[in-house]
Amino acid sequence: MGVTMDGTKQQRRGNTRQRIQDVALELFAEQGYEKTSLREIAERLDVTKAALYYHFKTKEEIIVSLFEDLTQPIQELIDWGQGQPHTLETKQEIVRRYSRALAGAEPLFRFMQENQATVRELRIGDSFKDKMRDLRDIVIDPESSLVEQVRCVSALFTLHAGMFVMQDLEGDFEKRREAVLEVALDLVRQAHEGARRES
Amino acid sequence: MGVTMDGTKQQRRGNTRQRIQDVALELFAEQGYEKTSLREIAERLDVTKAALYYHFKTKEEIIVSLFEDLTQPIQELIDWGQGQPHTLETKQEIVRRYSRALAGAEPLFRFMQENQATVRELRIGDSFKDKMRDLRDIVIDPESSLVEQVRCVSALFTLHAGMFVMQDLEGDFEKRREAVLEVALDLVRQAHEGARRES
Amino acid sequence: MGVTMDGTKQQRRGNTRQRIQDVALELFAEQGYEKTSLREIAERLDVTKAALYYHFKTKEEIIVSLFEDLTQPIQELIDWGQGQPHTLETKQEIVRRYSRALAGAEPLFRFMQENQATVRELRIGDSFKDKMRDLRDIVIDPESSLVEQVRCVSALFTLHAGMFVMQDLEGDFEKRREAVLEVALDLVRQAHEGARRES
Amino acid sequence: MGVTMDGTKQQRRGNTRQRIQDVALELFAEQGYEKTSLREIAERLDVTKAALYYHFKTKEEIIVSLFEDLTQPIQELIDWGQGQPHTLETKQEIVRRYSRALAGAEPLFRFMQENQATVRELRIGDSFKDKMRDLRDIVIDPESSLVEQVRCVSALFTLHAGMFVMQDLEGDFEKRREAVLEVALDLVRQAHEGARRES
DNA sequence: AATGAATGAGGGTTCATTCAT
DNA sequence: AATGAATGAACCCTCATTCAT
Numbered sequence: 001m002g003v004t005m006d007g008t009k010q011q012r013r014g015n016t017r018q019r020i021q022d023v024a025l026e027l028f029a030e031q032g033y034e035k036t037s038l039r040e041i042a043e044r045l046d047v048t049k050a051a052l053y054y055h056f057k058t059k060e061e062i063i064v065s066l067f068e069d070l071t072q073p074i075q076e077l078i079d080w081g082q083g084q085p086h087t088l089e090t091k092q093e094i095v096r097r098y099s100r101a102l103a104g105a106e107p108l109f110r111f112m113q114e115n116q117a118t119v120r121e122l123r124i125g126d127s128f129k130d131k132m133r134d135l136r137d138i139v140i141d142p143e144s145s146l147v148e149q150v151r152c153v154s155a156l157f158t159l160h161a162g163m164f165v166m167q168d169l170e171g172d173f174e175k176r177r178e179a180v181l182e183v184a185l186d187l188v189r190q191a192h193e194g195a196r197r198e199s
Numbered sequence: 200m201g202v203t204m205d206g207t208k209q210q211r212r213g214n215t216r217q218r219i220q221d222v223a224l225e226l227f228a229e230q231g232y233e234k235t236s237l238r239e240i241a242e243r244l245d246v247t248k249a250a251l252y253y254h255f256k257t258k259e260e261i262i263v264s265l266f267e268d269l270t271q272p273i274q275e276l277i278d279w280g281q282g283q284p285h286t287l288e289t290k291q292e293i294v295r296r297y298s299r300a301l302a303g304a305e306p307l308f309r310f311m312q313e314n315q316a317t318v319r320e321l322r323i324g325d326s327f328k329d330k331m332r333d334l335r336d337i338v339i340d341p342e343s344s345l346v347e348q349v350r351c352v353s354a355l356f357t358l359h360a361g362m363f364v365m366q367d368l369e370g371d372f373e374k375r376r377e378a379v380l381e382v383a384l385d386l387v388r389q390a391h392e393g394a395r396r397e398s
Numbered sequence: 399m400g401v402t403m404d405g406t407k408q409q410r411r412g413n414t415r416q417r418i419q420d421v422a423l424e425l426f427a428e429q430g431y432e433k434t435s436l437r438e439i440a441e442r443l444d445v446t447k448a449a450l451y452y453h454f455k456t457k458e459e460i461i462v463s464l465f466e467d468l469t470q471p472i473q474e475l476i477d478w479g480q481g482q483p484h485t486l487e488t489k490q491e492i493v494r495r496y497s498r499a500l501a502g503a504e505p506l507f508r509f510m511q512e513n514q515a516t517v518r519e520l521r522i523g524d525s526f527k528d529k530m531r532d533l534r535d536i537v538i539d540p541e542s543s544l545v546e547q548v549r550c551v552s553a554l555f556t557l558h559a560g561m562f563v564m565q566d567l568e569g570d571f572e573k574r575r576e577a578v579l580e581v582a583l584d585l586v587r588q589a590h591e592g593a594r595r596e597s
Numbered sequence: 598m599g600v601t602m603d604g605t606k607q608q609r610r611g612n613t614r615q616r617i618q619d620v621a622l623e624l625f626a627e628q629g630y631e632k633t634s635l636r637e638i639a640e641r642l643d644v645t646k647a648a649l650y651y652h653f654k655t656k657e658e659i660i661v662s663l664f665e666d667l668t669q670p671i672q673e674l675i676d677w678g679q680g681q682p683h684t685l686e687t688k689q690e691i692v693r694r695y696s697r698a699l700a701g702a703e704p705l706f707r708f709m710q711e712n713q714a715t716v717r718e719l720r721i722g723d724s725f726k727d728k729m730r731d732l733r734d735i736v737i738d739p740e741s742s743l744v745e746q747v748r749c750v751s752a753l754f755t756l757h758a759g760m761f762v763m764q765d766l767e768g769d770f771e772k773r774r775e776a777v778l779e780v781a782l783d784l785v786r787q788a789h790e791g792a793r794r795e796s
Numbered sequence: 797a798a799t800g801a802a803t804g805a806g807g808g809t810t811c812a813t814t815c816a817t
Numbered sequence: 818a819a820t821g822a823a824t825g826a827a828c829c830c831t832c833a834t835t836c837a838t
Contacts, residue, residue: 016797016798031316031320032233032316032317032320033316034231034233034234034317035233035316035317035320037831037832037833038832038833038834039831039832039833047797047798047799048798048799048800049799049833049834050798050799050800050801050834050835050836051797051798051799053798053833053834053835054797054798055797058833058834059832059833059834111316113315114315114316114319115313115314115315115316116312116313116314116315117230117231117232117234117310117313117314118231118234120313121230121231121234132364133367145378146368146369146370146374146375146378147378147381147382149368149369149378150357150361150365150368150375150378150379150381150382151382153360153364153365153368154353154356154357154360154379154382154386157353157356157357157359157360157364158349158353158356158357160356161352161353161356162349165331165352165356166349166352168332169345169348169349169352170345170348171345175345176345176349179344179345179346179348179349180349180353182346182349183346183349183350183353183386186389187353187382187386190385213821213822215822215823236806236807236808237807237808237809238806238807238808246822246823246824247823247824247825248808248809249809249810249811249823249824249825249826250822250823250824252808252809252810253821253822253823254822257808257809258807258808258809414818414819429714429718430631430714430715430718431714432629432631432632433631433714433715433718435810435811435812436811436812436813437810437811437812445818445819445820446819446820446821447812447813447820448813448814448815448819448820448821448822449818449819449820451812451813451814451819452818452819453818456812456813457811457812457813509714511713512713512714512717513711513712513713513714514710514711514712514713515628515629515630515632515708515711515712516629516632518711519628519629519632530762531765543776544766544767544768544772544773544776545776545779545780547766547767547776548755548759548763548766548773548776548777548779548780549780551758551762551763551766552751552755552758552777552780552784555751555754555755555757555758555762556747556751556754556755558754559750559751559754560747563729563750563754564747564750566730567743567746567747567750568743568746569743573743574743574747577742577743577744577746577747578747578751580744580747581744581747581748581751581784584787585751585780585784588783611800611801613801613802634827634828634829635828635829635830636827636828636829644801644802644803645802645803645804646829646830647802647803647804647805647830647831647832648801648802648803650829650830650831651800651801651802652801655829655830656829656830798838799837799838800836800837800838801835801836801837802834802835802836803833803834803835803836804832804833804834805831805832805833806830806831806832807829807830807831807832808828808829808830808831809827809828809829809830810826810827810828810829811825811826811827811828812824812825812826812827813823813824813825814822814823814824815821815822815823816820816821816822817819817820817821
């Protein structure tokens with residue numbers, strides 16, 4: 001029942017879990033986590049609230065699942081980076097790939113950025129912080145001065161800012177991303193050179 | 200009869216209004232706006248919820264009042280900056296003062312940073328965005344290339360990041376603030392020089 | 399203090415009780431008793447809620463006082479009527495005077511008409527019902543048939559309807575009042591004649 | 598599985614919706630709309646307040662639903678009346694049927710009568726006023742004098758008065774209804790004859 | 797795979813009222 | 818004659834969650 005030749009209905013039925021995630025992410029990113037109610041999500045999907053509970057045990061689990069799915073590229077990036085030598089080239093490649101990862105899951109990262117207080121209280125909070133720290137530790141040279149360390153962190157956060165707060169600068173999304181990337185790479189290079197000068 | 204030594208309005212009022220603001224800011228910064236209930240605020244103050252409504256018409260008005268009170272230094276900074284020539288020195292002075300302003304109202308800015316989604320929906324949202332843009336426009340050279348513009352925004356954002364996300368770097372608060380400031384000033388200088396080279 | 403030569407301020411201050419009654423009646427008639435809050439009344443008068451409590455012990459007392467003040471003409475009418483012989487002329491005079499009394503305290507009677515459920519629960523409820531019954535018993539001939547009795551009640555009720563529900567009929571207020579009065583007088587006359595025919 | 602003999606929607610729903618309406622009408626008629634709280638309704642039904650919200654979006658919607666359900670006979674009466682010639686017989690038939698309709702939904706009409714101020718602010722207010730006007734316009738002869746028009750409106754309002762304010766006259770409900778009806782029919786006849794005499 | 801019906805807890809808000817000053 | 822500050826009770830409403838079907 002409900003299985004048609006071309007499978008449209010089945011597809012629509014079959015991937016409800018996915019559809020919940022899509023709608024939830026959209027709404028979470030738009031209005032925040034607490035202001036988005038399950039009723040709202042359910043209504044947009046034209047199912048009942050109870051249906052959501054068939055697929056997810058709690059509201060929190062919805063966002064956890066989103067986080068786990070969409071954060072995987074970041075984890076892979078970390079895994080890759082940790083296996084590389086701490087050269088400038090590695091660091092810059094990390095920055096390049098991170099920029100791409102952010103762009104690839106923009107709504108999630110916008111959500112994380114704009115709902116930090118919420119995220120902190122959620123189960124994902126620590127996990128996310130860990131990833132951020134891992135990433136930072138690849139880019140940072142632990143023996144360098146505090147100023148150079150800040151430069152590195154600044155590089156990473158410049159990427160974030162580029163995603164979420166520079167939307168009224170001139171240029172389209174891609175142009176902006178390139179400019180942001182250039183600044184970030186520059187920061188990393190300066191930090192690297194600064195560290196060499198110190199030692 | 201409620202008239203104290205200095206006789207300020209706040210104090211004549213039995214300073215409950217002020218106490219509400221203090222507790223509210225503390226809780227808002229700690230748990231976020233939506234997760235903080237008026238019941239909670241009232242309980243901490245050992246008054247009833249209704250008492251809050253004697254001093255503030257709505258929950259939103261509490262945070263608006265906080266914003267208006269604590270954001271004043273930023274506005275003064277903007278006013279000052281808009282009256283200065285667009286020299287490198289001006290820009291750097293803006294950065295220095297902004298860093299101090301952020302440090303002076305840390306809980307509020309932490310709150311704004313961590314509850315952007317909430318803030319966006321509040322009445323203060325636009326007002327805050329305006330201030331940020333004003334500030335940016337003082338530091339940015341509108342004729343410079345996109346990259347140099349990004350560098351400026353990055354400078355400002357580095358100050359934010361320094362406040363709220365670098366807490367596990369080595370060094371105490373003041374040391375960190377100095378390092379962050381140095382990086383931000385550097386970014387502004389680079390942007391300024393970059394712009395001159397272009398033209 | 400506050401006493402000026404021409405006494406304007408004093409007057410304004412001196413008759414606060416009256417002003418409360420005026421504003422209260424206006425708002426009660428407009429929005430109903432329960433939907434009108436003391437805050438609203440106080441705000442219109444530019445005093446605090448607590449000031450109302452200097453003049454009236456409770457919200458209910460405000461409306462009771464209005465009722466007692468404005469209902470006096472009706473009571474006088476009843477007193478007069480009960481001392482007259484039960485002639486047609488007496489009955490019609492009652493109707494004429496009642497019509498005038500209604501017109502003279504229109505907001506109060508509109509309020510009574512439109513908030514019967516509320517009035518019923520108030521202390522004034524019974525008192526008002528009593529007056530209505532007294533009035534009716536003057537107009538009605540207790541030995542006449544039920545139909546003729548209904549005609550009399552209908553006469554009184556027509557006066558009410560004329561006040562409050564015929565506002566979109568043609569003619570101005572006074573024209574309408576005359577027409578309504580004519581119909582009511584007619585009903586009383588018919589009832590009177592009907593009763594004579596029966597006996 | 599909730600499917601009963603006649604299988605109506607109401608009953609399949611476990612008829613809670615219907616029960617809410619019943620209890621609500623009873624309480625609204627008894628105490629008025631504002632003085633009846635949802636807590637009270639819920640308690641009588643031995644469900645939680647939240648359950649009410651499953652069936653009705655707001656408190657107002659409860660009364661709107663009652664109005665829409667119980668007012669239907671009036672609407673049908675209007676529809677019928679508007680298709681008939683404006684003869685005396687039609688008018689009198691309207692009056693007869695209206696009397697029956699009022700008797701058939703007494704609690705609702707008592708409520709409307711006794712809570713006019715409330716009703717006016719509700720969504721149903723205008724709709725009800727419209728119906729009253731439609732009804733009136735069927736009974737009234739627009740070319741007749743104001744007095745005769747008043748007589749017609751008076752006829753309709755006599756029916757109301759008969760429902761709600763003549764309860765302490767002698768006779769049982771049905772006897773009273775007949776007497777009231779007779780007076781109302783008489784008024785319509787007089788208005789009709791008066792109009793013919795005029796032209 | 798999903799619904800209908802309901803719950804318990806809590807939300808922000810408003811009210812009439814009080815009382816020391 | 819009136820205010821400032823506060824209270825307690827209640828209000829309507831929304832939420833995440835549950836569970837039998």
